[in-house]
Amino acid sequence: MARMKFLCDAERCIECNGCVTACKNENDVPWGVNRRRVVTVNDGMVGAEKSISVACMHCSDAPCMAVCPVDCFYKTQDGVVLHDKDLCIGCGYCFYACPFGAPQFPQAGAFGLRGKMDKCTFCAGGPEPDRSEAEYKKYGRNRLSEGKLPACAEMCSTKALLGGDGDVIADIYRQRVTIRGKGAEVWGWGTAYGPPKGGQAAGSKS
Amino acid sequence: MRTRTVVVAIVAALGLAALSGCGEKPQETAYKHGKYQGKPDTPPWDNAPLAYSQYVNKWNKGDEKGWTDEIKTRNKFQNEYVRIGD
Numbered sequence: 001m002a003r004m005k006f007l008c009d010a011e012r013c014i015e016c017n018g019c020v021t022a023c024k025n026e027n028d029v030p031w032g033v034n035r036r037r038v039v040t041v042n043d044g045m046v047g048a049e050k051s052i053s054v055a056c057m058h059c060s061d062a063p064c065m066a067v068c069p070v071d072c073f074y075k076t077q078d079g080v081v082l083h084d085k086d087l088c089i090g091c092g093y094c095f096y097a098c099p100f101g102a103p104q105f106p107q108a109g110a111f112g113l114r115g116k117m118d119k120c121t122f123c124a125g126g127p128e129p130d131r132s133e134a135e136y137k138k139y140g141r142n143r144l145s146e147g148k149l150p151a152c153a154e155m156c157s158t159k160a161l162l163g164g165d166g167d168v169i170a171d172i173y174r175q176r177v178t179i180r181g182k183g184a185e186v187w188g189w190g191t192a193y194g195p196p197k198g199g200q201a202a203g204s205k206s
Numbered sequence: 207m208r209t210r211t212v213v214v215a216i217v218a219a220l221g222l223a224a225l226s227g228c229g230e231k232p233q234e235t236a237y238k239h240g241k242y243q244g245k246p247d248t249p250p251w252d253n254a255p256l257a258y259s260q261y262v263n264k265w266n267k268g269d270e271k272g273w274t275d276e277i278k279t280r281n282k283f284q285n286e287y288v289r290i291g292d
Contacts, residue, residue: 002274074242077249084244127245130253144250147265147276153284164281165274172285179287 003079004122004144005166006153007173008053011180012160015040015051019152019161023055026123026151027140033104035120036152053152053161056081056102056120064094064103078144079166080122085138088116122163123150 015038023029023036036055042048058081065073065081072087073094094103094117106115125142128135135142143150153163162169251273255264265272283289 001270002277071242072244074244074247076247082247084242087244124250125247127247130248130250142250144277145253146256147273147280149277149280149284159284159286162284164284165278168278168281169284172282175285175287 001078002165003167004058004124004164005079005169006053006055006057006122006150007162007169009160009162009173009176010050010052012158013038013051013053014158014160016157018155018157019053022151022155023120026143027121028136029118029140030106032107033118035102035104035118037101053156054100054102055152056098056122057100058120058122063097063099067093067097069093074127076124078124080124080144082121082124082126082139083117083119084127085116085118090114090116092117120150123148 017038020034020036020038024034027035029035036053038051038053040049040051042050058079060079062073062075062081064083065075068083069091070087070089072084073081074083075081090105092103092105092114095101095105103117103119105117107113121139123141123143125131125135125145126139128138130142130145141151148154150163153161156162162172249270251265251270252268254267255276265276
């Protein structure tokens with residue numbers, strides 16, 4: 001059985017925000033809600049700047065599920081944490097509980113009315129008939145039911161963001177680290193795209 | 207004889223107590239079909255594949271293993287060492 005996870009390689013992320021855009025486009029996410037964000041540390045410091053793409057991590061023991069007073073969260077058989085928007089009361093407990101800031105609330109009205117919670121669904125929709133219009137409107141596209149993986153990971157240009165079965169992406173990441181053979185101090189073209197083949201020197205850009 | 211039985215019982219109890227430390231409770235939340243407050247959801251493999259998937263395996267509706275194989279095959283396309291070579 002697949003166990004869905006995301007993994008972001010900070011050595012590869014170039015802060016292009018392609019994952020954010022892909023997510024917003026694929027799921028028709030409303031303005032003010034970003035299911036996925038790119039966080040950059042040491043911004044502007046040469047050699048120390050790192051970026052990482054963050055969304056719901058679909059925790060094995062999800063704190064949002066634990067704190068929800070109306071029990072609107074559930075976990076699918078393939079390990080994706082989803083919720084039922086028809087039940088959500090917009091209390092915001094899940095937002096406080098989540099270490100990643102994944103649950104987001106659309107703001108509406110002059111008094112900051114908080115809408116129903118919206119978060120990354122691992123492109124797995126929600127508890128509506130799969131591929132239905134109701135599912136798309138509430139939760140976005142259900143790519144898993146189409147045999148596809150989340151749009152953010154599949155659109156990532158440097159493949160910094162890996163998404164899918166935990167065992168498979170761990171294998172990909174392990175092979176990547178083994179081939180580049182070095183730790184966080186080395187990054188650049190060679191690190192991202194492996195050892196040179198033919199006339200190109202290691203680490204040099206084309 | 208009785209003392210020996212008591213000693214054996216104590217040793218056995220201590221052994222069981224020590225072994226209980228080696229146990230591990232599952233930490234993952236299990237899927238409870240329709241047991242949470244909301245509506246039950248259908249698993250992703252309970253759908254027919256779309257026409258696009260001619261280049262990987264196809265699964266039949268309700269075929270969990272076929273779906274998992276398709277997802278894993280597609281997952282491996284994220285590895286450029288396999289997709290485009292070294």
